[in-house]
Amino acid sequence: MVVKYKLIKKDNKSHARLGILSTPHGEIETPVFMPVGTQATVKAMTPEEVREAGGRIVLSNTYHLYLRPGHELIRDAGGLHRFMNWDGPILTDSGGFQVFSLGPLRKITEDGVAFRSHIDGSSHFFSPEHAMQVQMALGSDIAMVFDECAPYPCSYEDSLAAKERTTRWALRCKEYHSHPEQSVFGIVQGGMYRDLREQSVDELVKLDFPGYAIGGLSVGEPKPLMYEVLDYTVPLLPEDKPRYLMGVGSPDCLLEGVVRGIDMFDCVLPTRIARNGTVFTRQGKLVVRNAAYARDFVPLEEGCACYTCRHYTRAYIRHLLKSDEILGVRLTTIHNLHFLLNLMEDIREAIREDRLLEYKDHFLKDWQA
Amino acid sequence: MVVKYKLIKKDNKSHARLGILSTPHGEIETPVFMPVGTQATVKAMTPEEVREAGGRIVLSNTYHLYLRPGHELIRDAGGLHRFMNWDGPILTDSGGFQVFSLGPLRKITEDGVAFRSHIDGSSHFFSPEHAMQVQMALGSDIAMVFDECAPYPCSYEDSLAAKERTTRWALRCKEYHSHPEQSVFGIVQGGMYRDLREQSVDELVKLDFPGYAIGGLSVGEPKPLMYEVLDYTVPLLPEDKPRYLMGVGSPDCLLEGVVRGIDMFDCVLPTRIARNGTVFTRQGKLVVRNAAYARDFVPLEEGCACYTCRHYTRAYIRHLLKSDEILGVRLTTIHNLHFLLNLMEDIREAIREDRLLEYKDHFLKDWQA
Numbered sequence: 001m002v003v004k005y006k007l008i009k010k011d012n013k014s015h016a017r018l019g020i021l022s023t024p025h026g027e028i029e030t031p032v033f034m035p036v037g038t039q040a041t042v043k044a045m046t047p048e049e050v051r052e053a054g055g056r057i058v059l060s061n062t063y064h065l066y067l068r069p070g071h072e073l074i075r076d077a078g079g080l081h082r083f084m085n086w087d088g089p090i091l092t093d094s095g096g097f098q099v100f101s102l103g104p105l106r107k108i109t110e111d112g113v114a115f116r117s118h119i120d121g122s123s124h125f126f127s128p129e130h131a132m133q134v135q136m137a138l139g140s141d142i143a144m145v146f147d148e149c150a151p152y153p154c155s156y157e158d159s160l161a162a163k164e165r166t167t168r169w170a171l172r173c174k175e176y177h178s179h180p181e182q183s184v185f186g187i188v189q190g191g192m193y194r195d196l197r198e199q200s201v202d203e204l205v206k207l208d209f210p211g212y213a214i215g216g217l218s219v220g221e222p223k224p225l226m227y228e229v230l231d232y233t234v235p236l237l238p239e240d241k242p243r244y245l246m247g248v249g250s251p252d253c254l255l256e257g258v259v260r261g262i263d264m265f266d267c268v269l270p271t272r273i274a275r276n277g278t279v280f281t282r283q284g285k286l287v288v289r290n291a292a293y294a295r296d297f298v299p300l301e302e303g304c305a306c307y308t309c310r311h312y313t314r315a316y317i318r319h320l321l322k323s324d325e326i327l328g329v330r331l332t333t334i335h336n337l338h339f340l341l342n343l344m345e346d347i348r349e350a351i352r353e354d355r356l357l358e359y360k361d362h363f364l365k366d367w368q369a
Numbered sequence: 370m371v372v373k374y375k376l377i378k379k380d381n382k383s384h385a386r387l388g389i390l391s392t393p394h395g396e397i398e399t400p401v402f403m404p405v406g407t408q409a410t411v412k413a414m415t416p417e418e419v420r421e422a423g424g425r426i427v428l429s430n431t432y433h434l435y436l437r438p439g440h441e442l443i444r445d446a447g448g449l450h451r452f453m454n455w456d457g458p459i460l461t462d463s464g465g466f467q468v469f470s471l472g473p474l475r476k477i478t479e480d481g482v483a484f485r486s487h488i489d490g491s492s493h494f495f496s497p498e499h500a501m502q503v504q505m506a507l508g509s510d511i512a513m514v515f516d517e518c519a520p521y522p523c524s525y526e527d528s529l530a531a532k533e534r535t536t537r538w539a540l541r542c543k544e545y546h547s548h549p550e551q552s553v554f555g556i557v558q559g560g561m562y563r564d565l566r567e568q569s570v571d572e573l574v575k576l577d578f579p580g581y582a583i584g585g586l587s588v589g590e591p592k593p594l595m596y597e598v599l600d601y602t603v604p605l606l607p608e609d610k611p612r613y614l615m616g617v618g619s620p621d622c623l624l625e626g627v628v629r630g631i632d633m634f635d636c637v638l639p640t641r642i643a644r645n646g647t648v649f650t651r652q653g654k655l656v657v658r659n660a661a662y663a664r665d666f667v668p669l670e671e672g673c674a675c676y677t678c679r680h681y682t683r684a685y686i687r688h689l690l691k692s693d694e695i696l697g698v699r700l701t702t703i704h705n706l707h708f709l710l711n712l713m714e715d716i717r718e719a720i721r722e723d724r725l726l727e728y729k730d731h732f733l734k735d736w737q738a
Contacts, residue, residue, distance in 0.1 A: 040688065044695040069663065069688040077666055077684055085680045294438065297446055311454045315446055319409065319438040326413040326695055 003142055003183035003210050005030075005242040005263070011351050015234060015261035018351045021057075021242055023089040023141040024181045025081065028056040030242060030263040031351075033254065033344045034091060035337055036271065039064050040074070040084040043271045044326070044333045047086045053306065053334055054341030057089040057141075059266040062134050063098035067117050067124075071137035079139030091266070092140035094131045094173075094187075096147045097215075097246075108148070110165070128172040136179040144213060145173040147187040152220040159191030162216075167203040174207055185211040185244060192225055194232050201236040212237050213244040214262075218253070227256050234261040251280065251343055252369050255360045258347055270336035275329050277321045280339040284368030288332065293318045306338035307331075372511055372552035372579050374399075374611040374632070380720050384603060384630035387720045390426075390611055392458040392510040393550045394450065397425040399611060399632040400720075402623065402713045403460060404706055405640065408433050409443070409453040412640045413695070413702045416455045422675065422703055423710030426458040426510075428635040431503050432467035436486050436493075440506035448508030460635070461509035463500045463542075463556075465516045466584075466615075477517070479534070497541040505548040513582060514542040516556040521589040528560030531585075536572040543576055554580035554613060561594055563601050570605040581606050582613040583631075587622070596625050603630040620649065620712055621738050624729045627716055639705035644698050646690045649708040653737030657701065662687045675707035676700075 008018040019030040035042045035050055038061045042050050050058065060080060065071060077083040080090055099106050099115045106115035112127030131146035146169050150162040166189040177184050186209035190196030204212060214233060217226045230245070237243050242263045248254065249267020257265060270280070277289030281301045286293075288300060299309035300317065308317070308331040320328030343363075350359035378387040388399040404411045404419055407430045411419050419427065429449060434440060446452040449459055468475050468484045475484035481496030500515035515538050519531040535558040546553050555578035559565030573581060583602060586595045599614070606612050611632045617623065618636020626634060639649070646658025650670045655662075657669060668678035669686065677686070677700040689697030712732075719728035 039692045039694055040685070041694050041696045044699075046696065046699070068692060069684070073664060073684065073688075076664065077682065083682075083685055085685075295442060295445065313446065313452075315438070315442065316409070316452055316454075319442075323408045323437060325408055325410050326698065327410045327415065329695065330413075330415070330699075 002181075005211065005240060007239060009351060011259075011356050012354065013357050014259040016258045016351050016356050017261060017263065018348060019242065019263055021089075021263075023057075025087060025089040025141055026056075028089060029348055031254075031258045031344060031347060032057060032264055033249065033340050034059045034264065034266040035341075036061075036266055036268045037084065037086075038268070039068070040080060042337075043275065044330045045337070047084065049334060050086075050337065051088070053337040054345060055088075055337065057091060058086060059091045059093065060084075060138070060140065061095070061098065062092045062131065062138065063095035063126075065092075065138060066095065066134045067119055071134040075137035075139070081139065089141040091142040092135050092138055092144065093246075094135070094144040094146040095126055096131065096144075097149050099126055100149050110168075112146075128169040129176040132173050132177045132184070136177070136182060139179070140182060142211065143177070143179075143182050143184045145170045145184060145187055145209075147189060147215055149216050149219070150189060150191045152192070152216075154191050156191075156193055156196075159189075159193055159196055162191070163189045163196045163200045166215075167200065170204055170207055170209075174209070183210045185209055185213050187213045187215040187246070188233060188237075189216045191216055192221060192229060197229060197233045198236060201233065205238060209241070211242040211244060213246050215246050217245065218247040223253065223256075226253070227260065230257065230260040230262070237261075249340065250369070251340065252364060252367060254340070254343060255347065255363060258351075259356065259360060270340050271333050274332035274336045277318075277328075277332065279332050279335050282363070282366050288314050288317050289321045290318075300332075300335050301339075304335065304338070305342075306335050308335040308338075371550075374580065374609060376608060378720060380628075380725050381723065382726050383628040385627045385720050385725050386630060386632065387717060388611065388632055390458075390632070392426075394456060394458040394510055395425075397458060398717055400623075400627045400713060400716060401426060401633055402618065402709050403428045403633065403635040404710075405430075405635055405637045406453065406455075407637070408437070409449060411706075412644065413699045414706070416453065418703060419455075419706065420457070422706040423714060424457075424706065426460060427455060428460045428462065429453075429507070429509065430464070430467065431461045431500065431507065432464035434461075434507060435464065435503045436488055440503040444506035444508070450508065458510040460511040461504050461507055461513065462615075463504070463513040463515040464495055465500070465513075466518050468495055469518050479537075481515075497538040498545040501542050501545045501553070505546070505551060508548070509551060511580065512546070512548075512551050512553045514539045514553060514555055514578075516558060516584055518585050518588070519558060519560045521561070523560050525560075525562055525565075528558075528562055528565055531560070532558045532565045532569045535584075536569065539573055539576055539578075543578070552579045554578055554582050556582045556584040556615070557602060557606075558585045560585055561590060561598060566598060566602045567605060570602065574607060578610070580611040580613060582615050584615050586614065587616040592622065592625075595622070596629065599626065599629040599631070606630075618709065619738070620709065621733060621736060623709070623712065624716065624732060627720075628725065628729060639709050640702050643701035643705045646687075646697075646701065648701050648704050651732070651735050657683050657686050658690045659687075669701075669704050670708075673704065673707070674711075675704050677704040677707075
């Protein structure tokens with residue numbers, strides 16, 4: 001069985017859509033946010049807590065799992081689902097973004113990327129074929145092609161070269177891949193150049209992937225520029241396939257992505273800022289670690305239904321964070337994941353009830369980015 | 370309401386006993402092990418997880434909470450129970466053990482102890498009265514007197530002086546204390562000297578506390594010496610009051626304490642070794658962090674009913690610990706607490722069924738300390 005997308009409803013005032021993504025590990029409603037479990041764990045959370053917070057599909061990182069504990073170990077453990085005790089769908093990235101981010105530690109050729117481990121400096125080589133091999137061993141429901149993600153800013157020539165290599169590598173991934181229970185998504189590149197994005201979509205759609213990601217965004221460019229790229233890129237993608245905006249997860253960007261037709265998102269933001277003592281509220285981010293909250297005996301957000309807000313005060317959570325207690329990070333992580341996943345549920349509900357743009361305006365009116 | 374002990378059954382082959390401790394926050398069966406929540410949290414755990422592991426009463430540290438976040442803040446939060454979301458009984462120590470352990474950072478006089486904070490070096494003073502004041506603000510069910518804990522080894526003269534001061538301070542604590550919902554336990558001192566222990570018991574029993582702790586043990590002396598002190602001290606204590614052996618928590622010591630008539634224990638051992646990647650099994654400790662377990666796809670302990678063992682393998686837990694993932698510490702902590710609390714349940718069951726000594730022999734035969 002492979003991953004299939006079913007379009008349920010199109011919003012009539014935006015490009016937003018409701019859909020169902022069927023995977024070997026169950027169906028999920030889209031638009032969806034995928035919590036990130038880099039090292040086979042959504043940081044600080046059990047799978048049950050991820051699910052209680054509203055998580056239905058998680059992302060895990062091929063680069064990290066390849067290095068530690070090793071994809072063969074995970075294969076021998078019965079695959080990633082069983083290893084990490086998550087029975088819902090899993091999407092793995094290809095490792096491309098991580099190895100390209102290694103800077104001086106990596107060297108790119110047409111064949112692939114030679115790099116050194118950030119853990120122990122050991123030498124490794126990732127090719128499109130190898131990225132497929134590792135993801136097949138992990139046994140994720142959705143694997144991603146090995147792409148070349150251009151940085152920002154990036155010249156037209158370099159963006160063109162990265163886009164062309166991404167297409168060639170996408171073909172190699174497709175030809176090498178042979179896991180019957182896993183689907184491979186293509187990744188659109190092309191930097192901030194409209195014609196390159198158009199070419200990338202054209203070339204990838206010819207390869208007929210069951211889903212398409214938009215890569216090379218949220219890499220440091222201003223948000224309006226990201227929205228512009230989405231404006232001209234998303235409508236070119238086939239309507240019957242899911243569209244995945246990689247690495248995006250701030251509440252405002254989720255809303256802007258959905259109205260432009262994006263179905264899937266992932267980001268470390270909610271879990272990462274939680275570990276730094278920052279939480280989401282409807283009014284924007286709140287640094288609960290600050291002294292201002294030392295005697296604030298109210299929940300992180302009044303009215304929030306998450307476990308954290310039902311049982312603990314800002315004062316207690318601040319005390320835990322200041323005292324380096326693990327429970328502090330657990331409580332902020334639970335709240336932040338709940339916040340984003342609840343936002344996605346509200347978004348789906350708003351599409352269903354033909355009031356998405358009103359919901360978005362209402363949300364963004366209160367939100368201080 | 371104050372804390373009351375009801376003796377349910379005496380073992381006829383040892384000094385062990387079954388009892389019920391009634392507190393303002395519910396009844397608990399004894400012998401009982403109290404997980405330690407030093408900074409108003411049992412490290413890495415939610416209160417629900419502590420309860421699921423079998424925890425019914427927790428200990429929290431007056432010294433730590435006084436320094437951070439401050440006892441007045443906790444009082445203003447509605448007390449420690451509400452602050453940390455634990456609705457079961459709480460015992461607080463007096464801070465005595467911690468300030469005496471500060472070494473060069475503290476100075477003892479008859480009035481009390483001047484010390485510097487281990488957090489920021491600020492100057493503080495704890496007297497018996499102040500220790501009571503802080504514990505009353507915390508609102509624990511059981512407060513402990515401010516005692517002088519002699520180190521090991523310790524001369525007869527110094528042990529005598531510490532024992533005498535402990536008695537004088539116990540009286541000051543009793544006279545100062547005025548919280549109607551909190552009971553104060555006395556602490557027997559006297560080092561490793563039989564006559565001093567006898568005098569300490571005599572003097573404290575005259576003050577008529579609702580419970581008695583045995584302090585100054587598990588401070589570095591050999592285990593047989595600790596057992597010897599228990600052998601001659603515990604039988605002197607009144608039968609209708611609970612007896613609490615402070616700072617003891619290894620499985621063999623719990624068994625040896627129970628057969629000598631101890632009703633209550635506390636120790637950071639299960640949670641501390643969990644954070645270092647060491648777990649309890651019926652065969653002894655297992656360092657799951659070791660490379661030997663990298664590909665060991667079985668639970669920490671076969672047949673264990675804890676959440677960790679029902680869902681995860683040693684290989685996965687080792688991966689989490691090696692990758693500094695919080696979930697690793699959570700899973701080992703859950704297992705270790707479950708192990709000890711389950712041992713206590715087995716012990717109570719064995720007393721009930723008149724087979725405690727057989728159970729103890731059986732357990733210790735497999736156990737490698």
